[in-house]
Amino acid sequence: MxxxxxLAALIVALAGCGPAAQTNKxxxxxxxxxxxxxxxxxxxxxxxxxxxxxxxxxxxxxVARIDTGSFSEKDIVAKATFDDRxxxxxxxxxxxxxRMQSVVAQSKASSYTDITGGLLQAIEFLNEKGAGRKEILxxxxxxxxxxxxxVREVPLDLKxxxxxxxxxxxxxxxxxxxxxxxxxxxxxRQKVESGGGRWRMINDLERLxxxx
Amino acid sequence: MDHxxxxxxxxxxxxxxxxxxLAVVLYLxxxxxxxxxxxxxxxxxxxxxxxxxxxxxxxxxxxxxxxDVLLAGGREAKERIVEREFVRVAxxxxxxLTNYPALHRALSESILHIEEDHQKSVEVPPEPPAWVRAVExxxxxxxxxxxxxxxxxxxxxxxxxxxxAMQAYRKASGERHxxxxxxxxxxxxxxxxxxxxxxxxESLLARSxxxxxxxxxYEDIVRGQDRAVSILQSSSVVQFFVSxxxxxxxxxxxxxxxxxxxxxxxxxxxxxxxxxxxxTADIAALVIIMVEISMGLFLMESLxxxxxxxxxxxxxxxxRVRMIWITFSILVLLASVEAGLAYMREVLLQDELAxxxxxxxxxxxxxxxxxxxxxxxxxxxxxxxxxxxxxxVAIPLETFVHSLRTVLGLSGxxxxxxxxxxxxxxxxxxxxxGMLAERLYDLPIFLPLWIESRHLAPAGPAADEHELRxxxx
Numbered sequence: 001m002x003x004x005x006x007l008a009a010l011i012v013a014l015a016g017c018g019p020a021a022q023t024n025k026x027x028x029x030x031x032x033x034x035x036x037x038x039x040x041x042x043x044x045x046x047x048x049x050x051x052x053x054x055x056x057x058x059x060x061x062x063v064a065r066i067d068t069g070s071f072s073e074k075d076i077v078a079k080a081t082f083d084d085r086x087x088x089x090x091x092x093x094x095x096x097x098x099r100m101q102s103v104v105a106q107s108k109a110s111s112y113t114d115i116t117g118g119l120l121q122a123i124e125f126l127n128e129k130g131a132g133r134k135e136i137l138x139x140x141x142x143x144x145x146x147x148x149x150x151v152r153e154v155p156l157d158l159k160x161x162x163x164x165x166x167x168x169x170x171x172x173x174x175x176x177x178x179x180x181x182x183x184x185x186x187x188x189r190q191k192v193e194s195g196g197g198r199w200r201m202i203n204d205l206e207r208l209x210x211x212x
Numbered sequence: 213m214d215h216x217x218x219x220x221x222x223x224x225x226x227x228x229x230x231x232x233x234l235a236v237v238l239y240l241x242x243x244x245x246x247x248x249x250x251x252x253x254x255x256x257x258x259x260x261x262x263x264x265x266x267x268x269x270x271x272x273x274x275x276x277x278x279x280d281v282l283l284a285g286g287r288e289a290k291e292r293i294v295e296r297e298f299v300r301v302a303x304x305x306x307x308x309l310t311n312y313p314a315l316h317r318a319l320s321e322s323i324l325h326i327e328e329d330h331q332k333s334v335e336v337p338p339e340p341p342a343w344v345r346a347v348e349x350x351x352x353x354x355x356x357x358x359x360x361x362x363x364x365x366x367x368x369x370x371x372x373x374x375x376x377a378m379q380a381y382r383k384a385s386g387e388r389h390x391x392x393x394x395x396x397x398x399x400x401x402x403x404x405x406x407x408x409x410x411x412x413x414e415s416l417l418a419r420s421x422x423x424x425x426x427x428x429x430y431e432d433i434v435r436g437q438d439r440a441v442s443i444l445q446s447s448s449v450v451q452f453f454v455s456x457x458x459x460x461x462x463x464x465x466x467x468x469x470x471x472x473x474x475x476x477x478x479x480x481x482x483x484x485x486x487x488x489x490x491x492t493a494d495i496a497a498l499v500i501i502m503v504e505i506s507m508g509l510f511l512m513e514s515l516x517x518x519x520x521x522x523x524x525x526x527x528x529x530x531x532r533v534r535m536i537w538i539t540f541s542i543l544v545l546l547a548s549v550e551a552g553l554a555y556m557r558e559v560l561l562q563d564e565l566a567x568x569x570x571x572x573x574x575x576x577x578x579x580x581x582x583x584x585x586x587x588x589x590x591x592x593x594x595x596x597x598x599x600x601x602x603x604x605v606a607i608p609l610e611t612f613v614h615s616l617r618t619v620l621g622l623s624g625x626x627x628x629x630x631x632x633x634x635x636x637x638x639x640x641x642x643x644x645x646g647m648l649a650e651r652l653y654d655l656p657i658f659l660p661l662w663i664e665s666r667h668l669a670p671a672g673p674a675a676d677e678h679e680l681r682x683x684x685x
Contacts, residue, residue: 024484046573053571058484084482086475086560090567097571 024058025212026131027051028122031077032066032140034113040167041107043205044139047166048100051137054212057082057089060129063100064118066140067110068147071117077103081129113145116152123157135162135212141169142184158197164211165201231656239657246650253646260639264632271628278621279441283433285614286444290430297423301416308412319405322398329395333388445618452615458608466501469550469598472591473497476556501602504546508603511539518610547599554595558588 029051031044048063055061062079064070078099082089119136126134142165146152165188174181185201192199202211216230217223238245432440477493485492513524514535524535562584654661 023486049571049573053568056484057478057482084484085479086483087479087563090563093567094570 023132024060025055025133025135026060026126026129027055027062027135027137027212028126029061029063029137029139030066030070030115030118030122031063031107032113032115032138033107033110034066034140034143034145035109035111036143036171037113037141037169038107038109040139040169041104043167045100045104046205047137047139047208049097050208051212052093052096055082055093057084057086060126060131061096062122062125063103064121065107065110066113066115066118066138068112068114069117069150070114071120073121075118075121076125079125112147112150113140113143114147114150114152115140115142115144116154116156117150119156119158119163120154123161126161133162134160135164137164137166137211139166141171142188143171156191156195156197158192158195161192161195161197163192163197163199165199166203167205168201168203235657235660238653239660242653242657245653249646249649249653253642253649257639257642257646260635260642264635264639267628267632267635271625271632274621274628275625278618278625279436281617281621282441282444282448283436285448285618286433286440287430290426290433294423294426294430297419297426301419301423304412304415304419308408315405315409319402322402322405325398326395329391329398333391333395445622448615448618449622451611452619455608455611455615459605459612462602462605462608465598465601466505468594469501469602470494470497472557472595472598473500473550473553476553476560479556479560500546500550504543504599505602505605507539507543507546508599509606509609511536511543511603512606514539518606520606520610520613543599543603547596550595550599551592552595554591555588558584558591 029044029048031041032038033041044063048061051061058081060079060081062076064076067075078096080092080096082092115138118138122136126136144152165185168185170178170181174184189199202208217226219229220226429440433444474494474497477497478491481492481496483491483493487495509518509520510524512518513521514527514532516525516532519525524532527535
């Protein structure tokens with residue numbers, strides 16, 4: 001009887017060991033590189049640096065472009081899962097920051113804007129990472145413009161995801177008719193919430209305190 | 213309610229009829245009702261009284277046990293003190309009085325030297341000149357017979373002899389004074405030696421007085437005198453609070469120690485692993501501190517400063533010395549590890565600051581204070597010293613454990629006493645409640661009772677019982 005109790009205690013103890021799969025964060029940043037938004041891309045570096053400063057060891061971060069067809073691993077321009085040793089994680093963060101500098105410098109404008117494809121890729125990436133808290137940041141004006149032949153009428157499974165739209169700029173046409181802007185934002189909110197996700201929007205990049 | 217009051221067309225009359233009926237029923241059932249109330253409340257009161265008695269008995273047993281524990285602890289402590297005093301006396305005797313033969317020899321030699329010098333310094337009376345009588349005879353001769361010349365020669369010789377004698381006398385006196393001077397260091401030596409002996413004897417006398425006092429207290433404890441128990445109790449309570457205070461200080465030290473090593477521990481065991489909801493790095497740091505405290509306990513036990521583990525104290529001396537060296541070596545090793553971790557902590561902190569500065573866009577983060585080495589050295593020093601400081605936790609811990617028994621016992625006695633009192637009060641309260649219930653029962657039937665008391669003689673067992681119940685009040 002005693003050895004059974006000891007065995008059970010050992011199993012419980014061993015079950016307690018292991019990586020903190022449920023407490024780490026996974027962040028996926030989508031950068032809109034379309035013609036209407038490419039001028040804003042430099043601000044993305046600031047956001048990435050802020051995110052890096054908030055991430056802990058064992059967290060994951062990926063930065064991907066939104067271009068004509070975004071549902072592709074090729075659009076991920078930088079990614080890292082930080083080591084659980086703090087010094088190694090710091091080194092990775094510095095390397096990531098340098099990588100982002102070159103990404104921003106070499107960024108090219110795309111013809112179309114496939115935000116949904118990027119979201120699908122983000123869901124897949126973060127689910128693979130098994131992060132406890134999953135956040136998708138969309139740095140875009142939220143104006144989706146799909147090329148001919150791209151089908152994106154796919155239901156998004158966003159249960160457990162936080163989707164945060166950053167720096168949602170107003171288009172020239174929005175100034176004429178603000179309803180277009182409001183309708184666009186509302187449509188994305190409904191899309192995310194119908195998929196089970198939580199929707200937020202932060203336009204003031206000086207106040208990113210509540211981001212992560 | 214309306215139904216009850218509708219037995220007659222007049223509710224008041226109905227109510228009166230009901231009241232009379234109820235009074236009759238209550239009067240008829242009075243004896244039985246009183247007995248029921250009495251039995252019920254008395255049973256509860258008896259139960260409570262029994263419980264109070266039982267609790268009081270438990271309190272007495274606990275108090276006796278406390279007394280035994282206190283006396284046993286006091287006896288053991290006194291034995292240790294007396295034993296230590298005897299060890300000190302033995303040490304003093306061994307250190308100082310083992311040299312007594314040499315001391316005695318030195319004293320004898322000094323006295324011998326003094327005697328010799330004294331002998332040498334004795335003044336020898338000058339010899340009476342042998343020719344004095346010849347001079348007297350010559351003096352009687354007539355001067356004409358040439359005695360004057362003889363006398364003149366004799367006078368000259370005498371003056372010369374006197375001068376020589378005086379010179380010899382002075383020389384002898386000088387030598388004697390020299391011998392006397394030589395005696396001075398010997399005297400001083402004797403004085404110092406006797407002073408040392410006196411000091412040792414006084415120390416022994418003082419120790420014997422202390423031992424006498426401790427033995428008197430020991431005898432009081434052995435005899436189990438109340439005064440001794442009272443002294444031990446108050447002493448135990450004071451020791452409890454003092455040791456608790458020191459333990460709190462030690463816990464503060466352990467917390468600082470923890471903060472020094474928890475962060476760099478993440479570099480060794482990873483910063484994101486958890487065991488039962490706690491970070492593995494934190495647990496590892498805590499384990500290191502606990503191991504240090506354990507080693508400190510073993511070291512103190514091996515040194516026989518504390519006696520928490522009788523097994524260690526009873527080990528052969530050779531084994532005990534080995535244990536001392538082993539535990540001390542492990543402590544040094546752990547202290548060195550802590551110093552290294554404290555250094556690592558500073559390095560990590562600087563790395564994080566540099567990374568943070570870079571991410572905030574504040575340059576390369578290479579800026580470093582020239583006085584940084586001071587904090588680094590201080591952290592390393594604390595990391596090395598704190599494990600050794602924690603070793604001494606064993607002493608207040610032992611006192612705390614021993615005094616805790618007494619304090620818990622005293623608290624238990626006080627608690628049981630209070631509980632017994634509450635039970636007694638409740639028991640008495642239930643008795644009073646029963647009597648009150650009987651009085652309240654009699655209230656609606658006061659009229660038949662009054663009539664009964666006026667016209668019927670209060671006789672019979674029921675009345676007697678009633679009287680008996682009222683009499684204690």
